Amino acid sequence: MATNILMPALSPTMEQGKLAKWLKKEGDRVKSGDVIAEIETDKATMEVEAVDEGVLGKILIEAGAENVLVNTPIAVLIGEGESAGDVQVAAPASAPPPAAASAAPIAAPAIMPAMASAEHEPAMDAASDDGRPWSWDKAQPWAWMAAGAETSDITMREALRDAMAEEMRRDELVFVMGEEVAEYQGAYKITQGLLQEFGERRVIDTPITEHGFAGLGAGAAMAGLKPVIEFMTFNFAMQAIDQIINSSAKTLYMSGGQVKNPIVFRGPNGAAARVAAQHSQDFTPWYSNVPGLKVVAPSNAADAKGLLKAAIRDPNPVVFLENEILYGVSGPVPKNDDFVEPIGKARLHRAGKDVTLIAWSIGMTYASKAAAELEKLGIDAEILDLRTIRPMDTGAILSSVRKTGRCVVIEEGWQQSGVGAEVVSRIVEHAFDFLDAPVLRVSGKDVPMPYAANLEKLALPTIAEIVQAVRAITYR
């Protein structure tokens, strides 16, 4: 059977080239691997090898021809006993262009639908004006509150510990690994008591080898275990970020859905007190950027517990960003062992009509204090706690902003390419007509964290800055 030999591409971006030379002539017998021709572009030369066996029946493009489009038939290979005259050849001029990215038409708007997670069916939300899904879980935040569940006040530290302990009791595949998590009971005492209850098989102290144990965790997750990898702080996860992104986040996709990575990477993130530049950075935007990861940043004990439990049960890699300064803060948490909070749902923390304050993690502390200050000025602020950064609850953001028409996003980390930038983009893209003023961001200053007490204060956002931003956009 006759087959066309096509003009090959030297690189993914090559569109055309010169057929420099034929090394075989019509009638020659070729077998796979034989070099039959040479082609060149302005950058390189390449030999064309035969893939199939047969006889070079007909040369369609003569040696020396310039600007031969990639994928143009350049010769015909025929079987033993066939004659070149039998061959029907497509006209070279009509050869299709190379399958370069530029050739593909721009498909659907590249916004939300692509972010649906495997487990949570995207739910329609009233706020979605064009039928696109905004929300990621039908479960409502803090449903237990509405249902009047029995609660107890515990610290975020205890909430995180209880979440891990309960999930470890529930599922034998869950284990905890990290530096000082076992005998020392956690550098910040988040794993207090776990070694005692679950033993050293499931609560494992590692050497100081973040890249190694993050990769080990991702590998164990590939094999179906459910690791909870603690980073002493997320500053040290920078040693391991390659495994988190290249191995954990992308594996499901790269394997065509075959290999899951049910793993949680958790630990304190962001500025602690007086520990200077290398120990005080907010990495939320880094992980927020990566498809395949879920990114959670709780602000209170109930969310810490409910979302960590959800993260451990989630079949995807979840980056769970805690905050050292919040560890000691108490709040009501339902007593029920089976309580989980939905990942991907923001929570309306305070209803208001004049302006929306959007925050997450420690940013909520700023937001609450600012709202109290604003109240004194007669400004009624609504506060939305994002809780999950990816997938981001755009529906909740939009419904609030459409109501108030004004918004300030609070972020302790740096402003450029931050989470706030993403929130603002979504508002501008989908609620522009509802805005009465520009959306502002109050963020950490654009400098590494200084050590000196006075400079450190200046580097962080302040309540005064938030109040000032709100006054600016409410014209009060």
Add this chain to the structure above:
Amino acid sequence: MAVAAKKASQASTNAKSADSPRIGHKSVGSWTHQQDMAAYREMLLIRRFEERAGQLYGMGLIGGFCHLYIGQEAVVTGTRMMLKPGDQVITGYRDHGHMLACGMDPKGVMAELTGRSGGYSRGKGGSMHMFSIEKGFFGGHGIVGAQISLGTGLAFANKYRGNDNLCVASCGDGAANQGQVYESFNMAELWKLPIIYVIENNRYAMGTAVSRASAQKDFSRRGISFDIPGEQVDGMDVRAVKDAVERAAQWCRGGNGPIILEMQTYRYRGHSMSDPAKYRSKDEVQKMRDEHDPIEMVKTRLLANKVANEDDLKKIDAEVRAVVTEAAEFAQTSPEPDPSELWTDVYA
């Protein structure tokens, strides 16, 4: 000259369990009374400085992390004796002793601890991040293990420039498990870079004893697969440290590439200031203090050899105290950095 630095495969015949105090080579080489006097003063300065830093921390004048070097003074003191101007020193966050040994001004170091404008980083770096190019001190790094790759780069620069400077890059026993340490070892040997890797084995990384984190507990052997020689050294004996570094420096300056020195030492205090230290017994600490204190050993020798009498030593103590007091005063009176400093030094 006998090639003092042996290939690692031949060295380290004295590996014992990491949990028993392991004291390495007893070789002290040539050592003079003057060197004893100098070492005494230097080590005392570090100890008194660190004790004062601990006090200031307790008073709330120093914040964040503050990792004291008490107990390990002989390592930097003996090392520094064999370095020459132009050599570079780089270490982690337990860096105050290194800086003082490099000849950095105690006032500038203490003022950095309190976050004042008179500090080496003008208050912006704090305990873990100070530098003095003039004194050949390249930090002061908070990310465990990073300084080993950075130090390898400093050594690379020496080779590139064709000078005969070397770099001493120090890290802890815990840091020695980081992957980048071995990536650096490979390059250093491959390119014969002039670097002494000092592994300060103080037997714990935070709360983790060496035996719980390290498959190979003899750190001098950590370079074997790269063909890097190594030695275990009694890091509590300033003479042994000096002797090992002298030989190692010769090896490096002779164009033979890197060498590893495991300094067997001990930290008396907690990892940082807030460390309950439940992972070891009080007796263990006390035994080290009683039997291996680097300063007491020198003091005993000075008195026994009649190089100095009690009065001479008291005088030195008083002088050292005065230096430290002056540093502490400076650190409290030096003003906080000007608010405009927030925005400087982000870009060159």
